[in-house]
Amino acid sequence: MRKVIIPGEVIVSGESYLPGDGTEKRGNDIVAIKYGLAEEANKLVKVIPLSGVYIPRRGNLVIGKVENITFNGWVIDIGTPETSFLPLMETPRFVNKNGLDEFLDLGDMVVAKINEITKRGIDLTTKMHGLGKIEKGITMEVNSNKVPRVIGKEGSMISMIKDETRCNITVGQNGIIWIQGNNVEDELFAKKAILHIVEKSFVEGLTEEVKKWFEKNRRGK
Amino acid sequence: MKEKDFKRPDGRKIDETRKITAKVGIIGNADGSAMFSFGDTIAIAAVYGPKKMHPAHLQNVAKGTLRYNYNMISFSVSERIRPGPSRRSMEISKISEWALEPVVMTDRFPGTVIDVYVSIIQANASTRCAGINAAALALAHAGIPMRDIVSSVSIGKLDKQLVVDVAKDEEDWEEGEGATDIPITMTSDGRITHIQLDGKIETKQLKEAIKMARKACKEIYEIQKKALKESLEEK
Numbered sequence: 001m002r003k004v005i006i007p008g009e010v011i012v013s014g015e016s017y018l019p020g021d022g023t024e025k026r027g028n029d030i031v032a033i034k035y036g037l038a039e040e041a042n043k044l045v046k047v048i049p050l051s052g053v054y055i056p057r058r059g060n061l062v063i064g065k066v067e068n069i070t071f072n073g074w075v076i077d078i079g080t081p082e083t084s085f086l087p088l089m090e091t092p093r094f095v096n097k098n099g100l101d102e103f104l105d106l107g108d109m110v111v112a113k114i115n116e117i118t119k120r121g122i123d124l125t126t127k128m129h130g131l132g133k134i135e136k137g138i139t140m141e142v143n144s145n146k147v148p149r150v151i152g153k154e155g156s157m158i159s160m161i162k163d164e165t166r167c168n169i170t171v172g173q174n175g176i177i178w179i180q181g182n183n184v185e186d187e188l189f190a191k192k193a194i195l196h197i198v199e200k201s202f203v204e205g206l207t208e209e210v211k212k213w214f215e216k217n218r219r220g221k
Numbered sequence: 222m223k224e225k226d227f228k229r230p231d232g233r234k235i236d237e238t239r240k241i242t243a244k245v246g247i248i249g250n251a252d253g254s255a256m257f258s259f260g261d262t263i264a265i266a267a268v269y270g271p272k273k274m275h276p277a278h279l280q281n282v283a284k285g286t287l288r289y290n291y292n293m294i295s296f297s298v299s300e301r302i303r304p305g306p307s308r309r310s311m312e313i314s315k316i317s318e319w320a321l322e323p324v325v326m327t328d329r330f331p332g333t334v335i336d337v338y339v340s341i342i343q344a345n346a347s348t349r350c351a352g353i354n355a356a357a358l359a360l361a362h363a364g365i366p367m368r369d370i371v372s373s374v375s376i377g378k379l380d381k382q383l384v385v386d387v388a389k390d391e392e393d394w395e396e397g398e399g400a401t402d403i404p405i406t407m408t409s410d411g412r413i414t415h416i417q418l419d420g421k422i423e424t425k426q427l428k429e430a431i432k433m434a435r436k437a438c439k440e441i442y443e444i445q446k447k448a449l450k451e452s453l454e455e456k
Contacts, residue, residue, distance in 0.1 A: 007324075008408070035364065053270070
């Protein structure tokens with residue numbers, strides 16, 4: 001069972017447990033160092049934080065804004081304390097060194113993947129299918145800790161929103177969501193649905209709740 | 222003077238704190254926030270970060286920096302105080318920063334800064350203690366790794382009598398030896414991270430004061446714990 005835990009609180013005691021994310025081993029105890037929900041699976045204990053800033057991980061899909069253009073790449077703001085950089089080499093096609101702004105200009109939104117996290121900062125890549133500049137649609141921001149709720153178990157939640165709103169939705173792990181639909185009304189409806197999920201993110205059986213919400217709001221439309 | 226004969230101005234028992242309230246998540250735009258009050262003393266705390274430290278020369282490559290800002294709002298006391306930093310507020314900021322630093326794991330965020338803004342919106346003594354308590358809650362709420370939560374309380378010596386949680390009219394005690402204020406901050410297992418002493422006290426009595434603080438901090442810790450847990454459960 002999940003329970004709310006605060007920093008410094010002992011989650012479980014016993015030799016056989018392993019400390020996971022957000023926990024620390026002190027003697028025989030597994031102690032939380034973060035505020036959130038404690039979870040135990042296969043003797044691995046971890047804390048799922050529900051508030052706070054986004055902590056980048058290697059391989060995360062993120063959405064960011066072009067902040068600066070340097071001679072060999074772009075500085076992208078993905079909402080982390082470290083600066084993230086998209087090098088020229090990590091673009092899917094050839095980009096002229098003198099025309100970096102033709103591929104991505106200041107203020108453009110871009111879907112990227114975290115390639116590597118070094119001491120200097122984060123390196124991004126767009127060399128995969130589905131990554132690159134956002135041409136149309138809208139972006140919205142939610143707390144990065146709510147992203148698992150928006151996606152749902154094995155993507156159940158997000159595919160339901162996609163079906164209901166006929167929109168294409170890309171969720172960045174940093175909490176920025178890209179919605180692309182046939183018209184603005186669909187996009188705004190999808191946005192409303194996501195905001196509803198974020199608000200109700202603590203409800204048990206969230207998928208059912210959202211299903212009901214869709215039924216109610218569809219009829220009114 | 223005997224314990225039983227001693228009367229506090231507001232009729233409290235000597236080891237009784239004022240009514241404590243704590244609430245988490247009060248400021249939407251902050252990464253973490255909290256409110257904490259001892260009776261009429263109300264402190265609100267907002268935490269931003271970890272974020273990149275600017276200017277770059279202030280960056281510490283070995284560990285992150287904790288920056289604490291204590292501010293008394295001009296209307297917090299009956300006589301309007303000049304807004305902006307003062308000698309007193311800068312000193313309290315530094316002291317509170319040291320009180321929190323041992324529990325915040327800044328070594329996980331090199332080159333960054335965690336900003337803590339504490340505002341006293343209503344003051345009736347023990348403001349720094351309320352501020353530290355609110356800041357500890359706000360830091361936890363911001364998802365920052367912490368070894369423990371700290372709780373803070375002020376112990377007063379009014380003439381020769383030790384009391385818990387000093388109020389303004391007690392701070393200005395003039396009978397006998399006058400008033401001595403001892404703010405103490407400690408972790409949940411009773412380890413002291415901050416202690417201040419302004420006045421005169423015997424070693425033996427100071428030890429007793431710490432013992433009283435330990436008991437009061439345990440009560441405060443339970444309230445802090447409850448506030449954090451409730452903010453998640455009620456949703």
